[in-house]
Amino acid sequence: MKDKASQPVIEARGLNLVFQTADGPVQALKDVNLTINQGDFVSFIGPSGCGKTTFLRAIAALEHPTSGTLTVNGMPPDEARRRRAYGYVFQAAGLYPWRTIAGNIRLPLEIMGFSRAEQDERTARVLDLVELTGFGKKFPWQLSGGMQQRASIARALAFDADILLMDEPFGALDEIVRDRLNEEVLKLWARTGKTIGFVTHSIPEAVYLSTKIVVMSPRPGRITDVIDSPLPKERPLDIRDSREFIEIAHRVREGLRAGHHDD
């Protein structure tokens, strides 16, 4: 178990990604080096344009690096996607309004060719995991924003990927709902042992959730600091008032500020 926990799942070496835009090339990622191990909860934090989302998308093979190497489970991202290495949660829940909640969760399973019986079994299981049991037959508009986002997390979990990539999943929700969902994500992480990549622009969210915080800065998008959190795995909400928590938050803030000096 100890061996598995230290295994690198995602590795980036000298990663560069340049977008060709109408205004000329934009360097979205510059010389990014990062190792994410099995079971890590990694947050990417930084101002807009720092490349945090681009990096997550590159892991998901939604963007393709211009140079450098990026491996997911030891293979190129495209290959990893074919092997269902990750589930992706976007900022908006993006549930199909014409499908029920269960129907939405079945979507990836249908595409991946799971049998009908297995679809039902898995749907029930992940609905339970995000505490939405009994809501399977509802349509998305009948659920609150927080519940919709939980359903979209269930959808990403349905096909048992080892990695969960989340791109500001709670960015559009109010703080009270966000606190609750943060707690639930931690519980989920503890229960499933997944490796999670989490993009956020909230310092408390990043510090509260992560075992590793990656601070990034813009123009060009790059990593300015990687903080291994000393916080215990078990984290009640009021850990945010502890001295350790405040110290890490302070370091993240310093990192963000340092990045901005370069402008």
Add this chain to the structure above:
Amino acid sequence: MNRVLPVLTVLTGIVVIWYAAAVWMNAAWVFDQAQRAGQEVTWAEVIPQTMDQPRPLLPPPHQVGAELWKGLFGQAVTSKRSLVYHGIVTLKGTMMGFGLGIVVGVLLAMAIVRFRVMDLSVMPWAIISQTVPIVALAPMIITVSSQLGLSGRDVPKAVIAAYLSFFPVLVSMVKGLRSPDQMQLDLLKTYGAGEAATFLKLRLPASMPYFFASLKVAVAASLVGTIVGELPTGAIEGLGARMLIGSQFGEPLIMWAALFAAAILAGLLILTVGLVERVARRRMGVPA
């Protein structure tokens, strides 16, 4: 009740204006007759005489209503004088053209969304096609189809109807198939979904509201197309032919009755499409 009242108000207004116009337009004939007979007529005598002329310039509502009633229920529905008979002929043409228009519109939209070259080459022509007056095009289509040895008027009528009805379907479906945003497309990409799955699971269902909105326009356009297809020489069946006969033989009542029969048919068609849409929307989870 809240929805009926405004409709009734407008309807009453139309009937009042219609009667006033009928008196005004038909009075000329009454005055003319009186003058020839060397008589003087007062308006009090004129007005009743404008209400039941055999060939009025503008038949008042009750005359049209009576003629319509006679046309619909006055004889067996198989009679050549029955508006039900002619209505069914027109309905058949409309449905064929509607079906053809949907198939052509949807297929073209699929091709346009899938292939950029289709977007660049076909779309402008589709728009130009609608600027050609159908009245000018209809006789040509009929001539060509008889040149091709197609007997009967069913095919050319359907083609004319489809020519009008494919366009709203095409435009709406192009918009509908393109309606999924980048995030939804990315989501499917993360599942490794191919083009077929993306089309069936996302693009097609997302386009359905657009599709149904276009059907109402398309079915009405299809009816107009069918009637226009029945107008050119040689047609003896259908509401369009009935209108033409009425106009050529100076029987305005026949023309007006056929016109109203066509309007009723259009209303029924749109109502039916609306009903189908409601059922589909409910199945797709839209709040009622």
